[in-house]
Structure formats: C-alpha cells, structure tokens
Amino acid sequence: MGQLVKERAAYSSQTCAVCEHCAPENRESQAVFRCHGCGHIANADSNAARVLLGRYERRMNRPSLDAEGKGMSLPAKRQLGDLRLSA
Numbered sequence: 001m002g003q004l005v006k007e008r009a010a011y012s013s014q015t016c017a018v019c020e021h022c023a024p025e026n027r028e029s030q031a032v033f034r035c036h037g038c039g040h041i042a043n044a045d046s047n048a049a050r051v052l053l054g055r056y057e058r059r060m061n062r063p064s065l066d067a068e069g070k071g072m073s074l075p076a077k078r079q080l081g082d083l084r085l086s087a
C-alpha cells in the first residue's frame with residue numbers, strides 16, 4: 001500500500017528534479033520537461049513527481065518543521081472519528 005503524502009505542488013511542473021532550476025520554459029510541452037539549466041529531459045509528470053518527493057524528503061529531514069506535520073495530523077484523526085460516529 002502506498003503512502004499518501006501531502007506536498008505543495010507549486011511550480012513542481014516547471015522545476016527541474018535534478019538541479020531545481022525553476023522556469024516556465026522548462027516545460028517544453030504538456031508531456032515533456034526539458035531543463036534549461038542542466039539539460040535534464042524527462043516525462044513532465046515523472047519529473048514533477050520527483051520534485052515533490054525531493055521536497056517531502058527534505059522536509060522530513062528538518063526537525064524544525066515537525067510541529068507543522070503533527071498539527072496537520074490532528075484534524076485528520078478527528079475527522080475520521082466524526083465519520084465513524086455518524087455512520
């Protein structure tokens with residue numbers, strides 16, 4: 001089973017997963033990503049997925065941002081409880 005990860009998707013479609021160069025022209029077409037910084041070429045969707053994964057891993061390695069993650073998990077659990085009660 002996969003793990004659902006919430007990550008900001010802003011600019012992921014135009015950011016290079018290799019060198020993190022971010023520019024609109026990196027998005028050569030709907031399907032093709034071509035980095036104008038390092039020349040990295042990839043499927044646009046898989047490049048965006050790698051960008052998001054990289055952001056997520058960096059965030060997990062930063063203890064200072066742990067509080068944000070814990071705060072976000074509490075409302076989700078409460079929601080689940082409410083759903084069970086009303087069912």
Ligand SMILES: [Zn+2]
Nearest residue numbers: 016019035038
């Ligand atoms: Zn690049």
